[in-house]
Amino acid sequence: MGRYLLVTIQVDMHDRLAMALQDDLMEQIRRHKAEGVLIDISALDLVDSFIGRMLGNIAAMARILDADTVVTGMRPAVAITLVELGLSLTGVRTALNVERGMELLETAREERETGDGRSQG
Amino acid sequence: MAVVRDEQVSVRSEDEVVRVRQLAREWAISLGFGLVDQTKIVTAASELARNTVIYGGGGTVRLQAMNDGARRGLRLTFEDQGPGIADLQLALKDGYSTGTGLGLGLSGAKRLMSEFEIDSTPGQGTRVAVTRWK
Numbered sequence: 150m151g152r153y154l155l156v157t158i159q160v161d162m163h164d165r166l167a168m169a170l171q172d173d174l175m176e177q178i179r180r181h182k183a184e185g186v187l188i189d190i191s192a193l194d195l196v197d198s199f200i201g202r203m204l205g206n207i208a209a210m211a212r213i214l215d216a217d218t219v220v221t222g223m224r225p226a227v228a229i230t231l232v233e234l235g236l237s238l239t240g241v242r243t244a245l246n247v248e249r250g251m252e253l254l255e256t257a258r259e260e261r262e263t264g265d266g267r268s269q270g
Numbered sequence: 271m272a273v274v275r276d277e278q279v280s281v282r283s284e285d286e287v288v289r290v291r292q293l294a295r296e297w298a299i300s301l302g303f304g305l306v307d308q309t310k311i312v313t314a315a316s317e318l319a320r321n322t323v324i325y326g327g328g329g330t331v332r333l334q335a336m337n338d339g340a341r342r343g344l345r346l347t348f349e350d351q352g353p354g355i356a357d358l359q360l361a362l363k364d365g366y367s368t369g370t371g372l373g374l375g376l377s378g379a380k381r382l383m384s385e386f387e388i389d390s391t392p393g394q395g396t397r398v399a400v401t402r403w404k
Contacts, residue, residue: 163284163290164320195291195309197316198374226309234313234378235364 151183153254155247157189167203174207178214185254186211187268189247191222201236208241218242221250275335281319281348281391282328290319290331292331295348297333301342303404304383309392310404311344320349321375325368336401343384343403354392362388 154177160185162170174186188204190196196204208218221230231238242257244250275297281290288383294315298308299366310323314397315331335344355361367373369387378397382398 161288163288167282191313194295195312195316197320198372198378199316199320202372221311224309225305229306230309230313230382233310233381235374235381236378246399 152183153185153187153251154178154181154183155187155189155200157192158191161195162200165201167200169208171203171207175210175214176212177215182260183216184258185219187219187221187247187250187254189221189250189270190227193227194224196223196227196231196236198234198236201231201234201238204241217254219244219250219253221245222224223248234250271336271338273334274337278330278332278334279341281322281331281343283323287316287319287323288350293333293379294344296300296357297298298402301335301344301404303344303402306404307402311346312327314382314400315346317375317379318346318400319366321398322348322350322396324357326352327394329363330350345399345401347397347399349395349397351395354394354396355388355390356392358388358390367389 156174167254177183178186204220221244223243241255244253279290279293279395294312296309298311301322303311313359319331327350331347332347334345336345362376365373366376379400384403385401387399
């Protein structure tokens, strides 16, 4: 297993809190030399454009810090609404639940260690 | 068309945006909307409430439970006395924003609701009314 950060969002976040989470997470990636971040949103009953943008930002920033991001547990009603809103969460990996999300992070890490699995040999 | 319940609350801060989301959820549940519709209503409310705070400098939202024959609906009317919107057509375009957002607030809210009305006068303010029918 690599070093992963697991974040679960449990409250209805106002915008400042979402921004604080984003900043805090970047600091924690650096401090723990994390290779992956798993954000579980199964408790969220809404993802609007602000929270959607925050998730996209986290994935993009984490990538620059050499960590993978996966968002897990999005409720079906939230997913339906998000697409209708016009947000497709491009660049954000998602998984059904935490277990699948961890598998995804492990796979991404293995691929990275073998240099993408293709360029070797 | 009859208004069976009516309430107005202020939308002046991020905390009040969260409060508007919670109120919209409570009203949608009490009107018998299903989970997907509730989520759409709450998300539209969140986008419009944020616009009221950020672009309108704060304002109000009026929640109204509507009866139209056999149909029941929830109407949300956001009003501010902010700078107004100079070009409504442009403001309704996906991806257009004068701020730092994604430009999905107005256009997204329009798609999530059954009816959408907007009036804006530069220098005087903006009024956005959205309704979701069951």
